[in-house]
Amino acid sequence: MPELPEVETVKNVLIPIVKGRKILDIEIKRRTTIQGDPVVFIDSLKGETFNDISRIGKFLIFHLTNEKVLISHLRMEGKYYEFDEDEPDSKYARVVFHFDNNKKLCYDDSRCFGIMILSSEKEYRQEKEISKLGPEPFAINDVSFLLKASKGKKLPIKSNLLDQSLMTGLGNIYVDEVLYASKIHPLTPSYAVTKKEWELIVKNAKTILTTAIELGGSTIKSYHPGKDIDGNFQTRIKIYGKSGEECPECHSTYRFIKVGGRGTTFCPKCQQKHGIPLNVAITGKIASGKSTILEAFKNKGFDVLSCDEVVKNLYLNKDVSEHIEKLLGISFNDAKVDKDILRKHLIENPKDKKKLEKYVHGLVREEVEKFLLTSNSKIRVVEVPLLFESKFDMMFDTIIVTDIKEEKQLSLLKNRDGFKSDDLRVINSNNQIDQNKNKATYLISNNSSKEEFNKKCEDVISKLISHLD
Numbered sequence: 001m002p003e004l005p006e007v008e009t010v011k012n013v014l015i016p017i018v019k020g021r022k023i024l025d026i027e028i029k030r031r032t033t034i035q036g037d038p039v040v041f042i043d044s045l046k047g048e049t050f051n052d053i054s055r056i057g058k059f060l061i062f063h064l065t066n067e068k069v070l071i072s073h074l075r076m077e078g079k080y081y082e083f084d085e086d087e088p089d090s091k092y093a094r095v096v097f098h099f100d101n102n103k104k105l106c107y108d109d110s111r112c113f114g115i116m117i118l119s120s121e122k123e124y125r126q127e128k129e130i131s132k133l134g135p136e137p138f139a140i141n142d143v144s145f146l147l148k149a150s151k152g153k154k155l156p157i158k159s160n161l162l163d164q165s166l167m168t169g170l171g172n173i174y175v176d177e178v179l180y181a182s183k184i185h186p187l188t189p190s191y192a193v194t195k196k197e198w199e200l201i202v203k204n205a206k207t208i209l210t211t212a213i214e215l216g217g218s219t220i221k222s223y224h225p226g227k228d229i230d231g232n233f234q235t236r237i238k239i240y241g242k243s244g245e246e247c248p249e250c251h252s253t254y255r256f257i258k259v260g261g262r263g264t265t266f267c268p269k270c271q272q273k274h275g276i277p278l279n280v281a282i283t284g285k286i287a288s289g290k291s292t293i294l295e296a297f298k299n300k301g302f303d304v305l306s307c308d309e310v311v312k313n314l315y316l317n318k319d320v321s322e323h324i325e326k327l328l329g330i331s332f333n334d335a336k337v338d339k340d341i342l343r344k345h346l347i348e349n350p351k352d353k354k355k356l357e358k359y360v361h362g363l364v365r366e367e368v369e370k371f372l373l374t375s376n377s378k379i380r381v382v383e384v385p386l387l388f389e390s391k392f393d394m395m396f397d398t399i400i401v402t403d404i405k406e407e408k409q410l411s412l413l414k415n416r417d418g419f420k421s422d423d424l425r426v427i428n429s430n431n432q433i434d435q436n437k438n439k440a441t442y443l444i445s446n447n448s449s450k451e452e453f454n455k456k457c458e459d460v461i462s463k464l465i466s467h468l469d
């Protein structure tokens with residue numbers, strides 16, 4: 001979808017094409033592109049001449065003679081193409097303007113989300129879609145009104161900026177860019193954004209949008225302004241669409257989450273979540289200290305949940321055990337899952353492991369979602385051994401990874417019944433902690449003494465508590 005810089009580029013490309021051109025005729029090839037009566041639309045604009053084009057947010061405002069105004073929003077795929085009269089229309093032409101210089105302008109829209117509204121110089125600013133837009137960052141010098149409007153608002157800052165009514169001009173791409181540049185977590189509740197941070201947001205929005213406009217828009221996906229102009233802002237994009245890549249500032253791996261349904265990329269270290277609540281996941285290899293830190297959170301009075309415990313309880317449930325019996329074609333002797341029978345079956349039928357995981361992960365996900373939704377705790381902490389494999393990482397704004405070397409793991413595990421070093425190698429090769437530990441907000445190493453590990457855990461908890469204001 002074109003964003004503000006792309007629309008500005010379209011405007012700049014279109015001005016020399018349409019300025020001073022008289023409209024001899026208009027063809028409406030798709031009725032729904034026009035809001036209002038198409039006959040009135042044609043009658044009003046036929047014979048008029050384009051004076052200029054301006055832009056409000058992502059709306060193009062065509063100013064014509066006799067105080068007439070045409071508002072155009074490109075939405076997903078709208079584009080303008082200029083052709084000679086003897087050339088064919090573009091493939092998805094919806095409205096065609098025929099000019100007095102033997103040229104025509106096609107409004108092309110493969111997905112038909114774009115709209116055109118006929119208005120007048122007196123009224124266009126009051127049109128429903130335009131009147132609700134907030135000011136553009138370029139017009140903001142004092143951020144007090146942003147602070148005031150966000151007071152008590154829990155809406156994540158990313159959703160608030162996308163809404164356009166507070167401030168207009170940042171779409172999905174540039175919101176991610178601006179929040180990264182401002183070091184603000186996209187899920188930060190709006191009320192927790194400080195005056196200083198609002199100043200950063202506005203300042204970075206100005207800089208990033210200006211650079212993008214100078215480079216002619218970002219031309220991501222299918223967007224092309226005019227015939228020959230291609231923007232090259234794409235090379236300047238630092239974070240949007242780059243989840244899994246490394247942050248040049250801190251060398252963390254960018255994470256991907258959904259915020260209000262929109263795909264969002266952020267740096268787990270540079271952009272730490274502030275405000276209530278914090279949804280924290282703890283993950284790490286077996287015996288790396290996950291339970292120790294979960295316990296420490298619990299002792300401080302925060303709500304905690306262990307996914308291992310959730311699974312243990314699920315396995316005691318009659319419906320669950322019956323479902324697993326049917327799923328894997330086995331039978332337990334009791335109305336609960338017999339772990340020995342299950343383990344034996346999975347060793348003999350390794351392919352069934354995926355089937356079982358898919359079913360169990362679904363049930364655990366429901367429990368975790370319910371926990372995060374109903375807990376009143378300021379920090380909610382969930383221990384998830386397979387955080388990345390199960391894609392549960394999407395549910396958390398903050399991730400703690402406990403890190404441990406294999407020899408330390410073995411020394412801790414050797415007291416457990418019948419544990420063999422070969423078992424550990426299999427277990428470790430099955431999890432994806434090593435590939436993902438750079439996605440951690442906090443990486444706590446558990447390779448020295450117990451006291452030192454406890455101290456590191458306390459430090460991290462204190463830091464998170466300081467993020468609650």
Ligand SMILES: [Zn+2]
Pocket residue numbers: 247248249250251252267268269270271
């Ligand atoms: Zn970073």
